[in-house]
Amino acid sequence: MNRATLIFALLLVLAFPLSLLAGRVWIDPAATPNAALIVMELRLPRSVLAMIVGAGLGAAGAAMQGYLRNPLADPGLFGISPMAALGAVASFWFGFSASAWLLPVFALLGAAAGMALLALIAGRTSSGSPGGAGGGLALFTLAGLMIASLAGALTALAITLSPNAFALSEIVLWLNGALTDRSWRDVAIAAPCVAAGLVLLRLTARWLDAMTLGQEAAQSLGVRPQALLWLLVGGVGLTVGASVAVAGIIGFVGLIVPHLVRPLTDRLPSSLIVPSALAGALLVLVADSTVRVLPLMTELRLGIALSLIGAPFFLHLLLKMRRGRV
Numbered sequence: 001m002n003r004a005t006l007i008f009a010l011l012l013v014l015a016f017p018l019s020l021l022a023g024r025v026w027i028d029p030a031a032t033p034n035a036a037l038i039v040m041e042l043r044l045p046r047s048v049l050a051m052i053v054g055a056g057l058g059a060a061g062a063a064m065q066g067y068l069r070n071p072l073a074d075p076g077l078f079g080i081s082p083m084a085a086l087g088a089v090a091s092f093w094f095g096f097s098a099s100a101w102l103l104p105v106f107a108l109l110g111a112a113a114g115m116a117l118l119a120l121i122a123g124r125t126s127s128g129s130p131g132g133a134g135g136g137l138a139l140f141t142l143a144g145l146m147i148a149s150l151a152g153a154l155t156a157l158a159i160t161l162s163p164n165a166f167a168l169s170e171i172v173l174w175l176n177g178a179l180t181d182r183s184w185r186d187v188a189i190a191a192p193c194v195a196a197g198l199v200l201l202r203l204t205a206r207w208l209d210a211m212t213l214g215q216e217a218a219q220s221l222g223v224r225p226q227a228l229l230w231l232l233v234g235g236v237g238l239t240v241g242a243s244v245a246v247a248g249i250i251g252f253v254g255l256i257v258p259h260l261v262r263p264l265t266d267r268l269p270s271s272l273i274v275p276s277a278l279a280g281a282l283l284v285l286v287a288d289s290t291v292r293v294l295p296l297m298t299e300l301r302l303g304i305a306l307s308l309i310g311a312p313f314f315l316h317l318l319l320k321m322r323r324g325r326v
Helices: 003-021 035-068 080-093 102-122 132-160 165-175 184-203 205-211 215-220 225-247 253-264 273-293 302-322
Strands: none
Touching (some): 003 035, 035 205, 035 253, 080 132, 080 225, 102 132, 205 215, 215 225, 253 273, 253 302
16 A cells, blocks of 8 residues: 555545534434435435545546546546437436436436447557557547547436426536435445546556556557556546436546656556546545535535636646646
8 A cells, every 4th residue: 555545545534424413404313313224325325425526537537547647637538428418418308317216327328328439449550550559549539539529428418308397407507516405315326436446557567557658668568558548438428427326427537646656656557546536536525515615695506616716726736737747
């Protein structure tokens, strides 16, 4: 266990019990009526889901930055997150969201469609294709941007042609991302998908280390670019798709977290994935606890809160890159 893993694991152990008490009304286990029921049925599933979502997004961001060798890479760049959002929006549009299971199922189907498109387009870049590693990575990035743009356009079209005001309101609120009113059902949906995605991403770790030497050197060390691509697409698709399925769009976690972790490691991709998962879980857990206690008329959406943090952070990274410090 490296230092970063230990630090974020300890912080998570400290933050988790506090998240169970935090809210518009703070819980005193000895004095609050029905405290055990409130914790078990409302606070606990929400906190567990926050950690699951954060872990998936954090690990996906670390793997993506390692693969693309770009510190500004984010899981949304793959197009999988926007496609998952499009699937969920379709469930609202057609009125299927009334069913407890259909909304996440539609979101996961959207993520699967994004994964299939990405693999179909970028996966055709063979190890011997013209342009080498740069050409393959460029095609992979452009394919993700194309899919994201297409999903964004179709989502905007669905909003514009919304069949009624209720569907429009639900779509807009859901796209902002939140963990409000989530239950153990949502945990049951997200946990196995994110766990499977984390396993796939962990399997890429050593190959991602080798890729830092360039594709030709990596292949001489036994890296199979096609297998790496499939593992990465599958891992990111499962983690991001499941997160979007239960929480909506939660942005910037995959961008911020690897930068918080990197100074505590040897900066190799294999050293970032596990601590980034823990740091992502911590970030989303703390952010969700914070939006619960803010003295506002209505609870601030988690996706908005993280965007308010992530946008200045992104600008900070751009300025550091301009000075050659990233």
